[in-house]
Structures are given as structure tokens and as C-alpha cells.
């Protein structure tokens with residue numbers, strides 16, 4: 001009998017259309033803290049209370065201190081074997097979409113091309129007045145950065161709790177989930193919506209669904225295949241024996 005890894009490898013080799021959803025777990029082995037693990041705290045603040053429009057309104061300097069800490073941390077890190085393997089997988093599959101909840105930019109750094117960053121990007125900032133978006137890789141943006149065009153306050157171009165996803169990116173993610181033959185979720189607790197429902201959308205449309213995670217999640221029972229293990233070890237295994 002075939003094990004889960006063999007079944008997934010075989011399905012990937014036959015597939016013309018594959019979608020992958022990643023979460024914080026894929027970057028954990030690069031050194032990026034996850035949200036709900038024991039490391040989901042910063043200076044004793046719950047990070048989920050800082051990533052809100054209310055927190056920015058009440059204390060923008062505190063929120064920027066948190067984001068400058070994240071920028072500075074992530075600027076010193078790089079992609080790992082799991083990010084690299086997904087970039088390689090993309091070159092072998094005719095239609096491949098990488099949907100990520102991560103804002104760290106490590107998928108692009110590893111060479112992935114067709115990426116939907118549904119929660120935004122840490123390296124982009126947006127003016128709260130004129131909405132201009134700028135790419136800025138500075139590890140530290142200063143305590144209260146301002147827009148070079150209108151002088152308004154800049155904020156990270158990420159989706160905070162209580163905010164909606166960009167409707168265009170959400171639609172593309174839904175389309176990619178509904179049209180794929182194989183959908184893999186990697187390193188996500190599958191709690192935050194609407195990302196968490198994408199694998200369900202894929203399953204309803206007839207895709208083979210697989211989950212790669214250190215542990216079982218609330219979604220495991222709905223998945224066709226559950227591969228338990230570190231992403232950095234499991235994801236490269238998808239390419240094994242592929243000529």
C-alpha cells in the first residue's frame with residue numbers, strides 16, 4: 001500500500017494545476033516566530049493585539065516598534081529548504097499558485113514567482129492618507145515614518161485583525177483553490193479565515209487535499225492526506241525521484 005508521501009508525489013507528477021497555501025510554520029525553521037506557538041509574544045505583548053487598526057490608532061509608535069523589530073529580525077534571516085522546494089516545484093507544474101499568509105517575503109527570496117500574499121508584505125508600507133504603497137527594505141523605519149508625497153503617517157502594508165483582505169487577491173486565491181487538482185497546506189494552524197477555508201474550497205471542487213504540519217490541526221480530519229513533520233524536511237521530499 002502506498003503511504004501518504006508516495007500518493008502526494010504521484011498526484012503532483014500527474015497534475016497540471018496545483019495550489020499551495022503556506023502559513024507561519026514554513027518560515028519557523030528560518031527563525032521567524034509563529035503566531036500561536038510559545039514564541040507568539042513580543043515584550044510580553046500578545047502580537048495579535050498589536051496587529052490591529054485600533055492598536056495603531058491608540059499607539060502608532062508602539063506598533064511601529066513591533067514592526068521594526070520584525071523587520072530587523074527577518075532582514076537577517078533567509079529562506080529554508082521548504083521555501084526552496086516550492087520554488088522548484090513551481091518550475092515543474094504548468095499552473096502553480098502559491099498562496100501565502102506570511103508577510104516575510106521569504107518565498108520570493110527563494111525564487112517563487114506566482115505568489116498571492118493574502119496578508120500583505122512586511123517590506124511594503126502604505127500611507128494612511130493618500131494610500132501610496134512603497135517598497136522599503138530598511139530594517140528600521142524609524143519611530144513614526146511619514147509619506148514622502150503627502151506627509152501622512154505610514155503603516156505596514158499588511159492585513160491586520162478586523163481588516164478585509166484585498167478583494168482581487170482573495171478572488172484569485174479562491175479561483176486557484178477551486179481550479180486546482182492538488183492543494184497542499186503547509187505550516188498553518190488553519191484558524192484564520194478566509195485562508196483556512198481555501199482547502200475546503202479545493203476539496204469541494206474535487207482536488208486531492210494534503211496537509212503538512214508538525215502536528216494535526218482542526219483541518220486534518222477533512223484532508224485526504226496528512227503528513228506530519230517539519231516543513232524543511234517534508235516539502236523537499238515531494239521532489240524526490242522526480243526526473
Ligand code: OAD
Nearest residue numbers: 023024025028034035036101187188189192213214230231
Ligand atoms: P500559526 O502560528 O497560527 O500556526 C503555525 C502552524 O505551523 C502551527 O500549526 C504549527 O504546528 C506549524 N508549524 C510550526 N513549525 C513548523 C515546522 N517547522 N514545520 C511545519 N509546521 C510547523 O500561523 P498561521 O497559521 O500562519 O495573520 O497564522 C495565520 C495568521 O494568523 C497569520 O497570517 C497572521 C496571524 O494572525 C495576520 O497577521 C492577518
